[in-house]
Amino acid sequence: xxxxxxxxxxxxxxxxxxxxxxxxxxxxxxxxxxxxxxxxxxxxxxxxxxxxxxxxxxxxxxxxxxxxxxxxxxxxxxxxxxxxxxxxxxxxxxxxxxxxxxxxxxxxxxxxxxxxxxxxxxxxxxxxxxxxxxxxxxxxxxxxxxxxxxxxxxxxxxxxxxxxxxxxxxxxxxxxxxxxxxxxxxxxxxxxxxxxxxxxxxxxxxxxxxxxxxxxxxxxxxxxxxxxxxxxxxxxxxxxxxxxxxxxxxxxxxxxxxxxxxxxxxxxxxxxxxxxxxxxxxxxxxxxxxxxxxxxxxxxxxxx
Ligand SMILES: [Zn+2]
Numbered sequence: 001x002x003x004x005x006x007x008x009x010x011x012x013x014x015x016x017x018x019x020x021x022x023x024x025x026x027x028x029x030x031x032x033x034x035x036x037x038x039x040x041x042x043x044x045x046x047x048x049x050x051x052x053x054x055x056x057x058x059x060x061x062x063x064x065x066x067x068x069x070x071x072x073x074x075x076x077x078x079x080x081x082x083x084x085x086x087x088x089x090x091x092x093x094x095x096x097x098x099x100x101x102x103x104x105x106x107x108x109x110x111x112x113x114x115x116x117x118x119x120x121x122x123x124x125x126x127x128x129x130x131x132x133x134x135x136x137x138x139x140x141x142x143x144x145x146x147x148x149x150x151x152x153x154x155x156x157x158x159x160x161x162x163x164x165x166x167x168x169x170x171x172x173x174x175x176x177x178x179x180x181x182x183x184x185x186x187x188x189x190x191x192x193x194x195x196x197x198x199x200x201x202x203x204x205x206x207x208x209x210x211x212x213x214x215x216x217x218x219x220x221x222x223x224x225x226x227x228x229x230x231x232x233x234x235x236x237x238x239x240x241x242x243x244x245x246x247x248x249x250x251x252x253x254x255x256x257x258x259x260x261x262x263x264x265x266x267x268x269x270x271x272x273x274x275x276x277x278x279x280x281x282x283x284x285x286x287x288x289x290x291x292x293x294x295x296x297x298x299x300x301x302x303x304x
Contacts, residue, residue, distance in 0.1 A: 009041030011190045013072075014179070016048045017059035021066035023253070023291065024194065024224050024232060030253040030274070031221045031283070032192040033072055038278040044186055045074035050081040050088075050178050053170075070246050071267055079186060081178050088173035091181050091211060092134055092166060100210045101136045101166060105129025117162035134167035136207065143202035148219035149283045150195065155202035164203055176203045184213040195220040195287040219280055221257055222289040232291060250274070256292055258282040 011032045015025050036043040045067065047060045064078065095101035104121040106129070112118060117135065125131060138157035147153050157164070166177040179200075183191065198220045208215050224232060247267040254261035254274055259282060261273050 007189060009036055009039045009189050010187055011036035011041060011192055012044045012046055012188050014046040014048050015063050017055050019056055019059055021063050026253050028193050029072055030250060031257055034274045034278040035192045035280055037275045042075040044076050046079040046182060048081050050173055087181050088178055095210055101134050103131035104133050104135045105131055119163055132169040133165045135163040136166045137163050143205050145205060148217060148280055149285055150220050157202055157206060176207060180204050180207040183216060188216050190217045192219045194223040196223050221283050222286045224291040225288045227290045252292055258284050
């Protein structure tokens with residue numbers, strides 16, 4: 001199901017509008033852009049604004065403004081998931097019609113602590129339950145794929161998640177469904193993103209197969225954590241990166257990604273260096289790496 005190699009690669013950056021562009025999201029933006037541009041490919045931006053309860057007002061506009069400061073420009077109009085609801089509905093209708101998905105009437109309290117759905121509603125809603133969410137059936141066959149950074153990955157969805165939600169009980173499409181529908185719609189051939197999303201990939205590949213959609217190539221770069229291996233604080237995650245020197249921020253991100261970019265170049269030369277020297281095989285094969293000191297914003301700006 002992989003794309004023919006002769007096709008011009010199409011990569012994407014798909015932030016959720018939950019704050020500013022911070023170092024964690026900048027990594028995914030830089031990695032996906034460098035990977036596409038170094039192969040003469042296209043780079044697209046998609047705003048994943050399908051989860052209004054989690055969104056921060058004005059955040060999408062701030063992220064797009066931050067990208068402009070970094071001179072990261074989408075090759076097509078920015079796609080907003082909030083404008084794509086009909087496409088997600090259509091995909092769920094197809095899966096229900098093919099008996100690949102079903103309505104589930106379970107509430108959170110009905111689910112086991114393991115998080116693996118036991119298939120309670122697979123053969124029909126139990127008496128007295130009303131339909132709440134839609135789940136996609138998984139089978140016992142493991143999903144296997146080759147991640148261009150992390151290597152061979154194998155996941156048996158029946159063991160890790162069970163039949164999973166593609167349409168939420170609150171009436172919103174699930175993240176996994178929207179991503180798969182939009183990656184196909186935008187003809188994405190390469191998904192380069194943080195390793196925190198590695199666990200989503202098998203579900204997305206299963207969805208692609210159920211919907212008859214192509215599977216892009218995947219590359220998951222390490223995510224930034226604290227020196228102790230903890231999650232970045234809310235402060236660090238919400239720190240805007242655009243208030244420091246954009247060139248130094250990009251160079252810091254490139255070095256985190258295993259690309260030894262000099263720190264003293266202009267923004268334009270930093271990008272030129274990135275496109276000329278980008279090697280995906282040099283990205284560390286780790287899921288997590290400590291945040292570089294120069295990426296902390298204590299002194300008034302990222303990368304200063
Ligand atoms: Zn159920």
